[in-house]
């Protein structure tokens with residue numbers, strides 16, 4: 001497996017030039033074996049950049065059967081769907097990872113503060129989370145796309161079970177121990193993504209941030225925004241149901 005982080009950001013030209021970001025492999029993006037030759041060309045369409053990426057990765061890592069793009073947006077997914085329809089890639093497995101809205105808004109607030117981004121009211125963040133779920137669900141249904149819904153909380157608290165489920169879905173053999181070993185010593189070329197990307201030890205485990213549980217406004221506003229709360233509960237229930245179904249199938 002090859003972890004590539006949030007590729008869509010690199011495709012837009014961010015990370016190169018002025019920003020000159022570093023990759024989780026330890027090298028500057030321009031010197032990294034994956035990204036070094038992929039600096040976007042002015043005027044070239046985004047799809048052309050992805051084609052260069054596919055051709056470069058296929059030659060460089062013929063043994064890698066799975067590439068992971070953590071882009072998390074519809075636009076980031078659409079490009080791969082186009083490539084799939086054109087026969088440039090052979091398959092896509094979509095993992096819909098959703099975090100409890102209360103936990104997400106607190107984490108988003110902390111990230112904005114850390115990155116010196118403009119602050120926004122909690123209610124706006126909650127509505128943003130809600131809108132994203134609606135848009136994504138509409139997109140998945142309209143395009144008849146199969147996916148696995150995974151609750152972030154379940155990933156933290158039932159890691160082995162959830163990983164087994166995802167590995168089955170993605171057609172990856174082996175167990176969670178193998179994957180964890182891979183996360184420690186495997187190649188990860190992540191320029192945009194979680195801040196622990198460069199720490200092999202920390203990226204191979206999950207730690208739950210529970211600050212939201214002690215935030216009165218977060219808990220109060222979520223309940224007051226009824227559609228947001230319903231979406232939060234529905235997604236969790238659906239993720240649990242899917243997970244139970246997978247467990248029952250495995251038992252049969």
Ligand SMILES: [Zn+2]
Nearest residue numbers: 023025032189
């Ligand atoms: Zn790299």
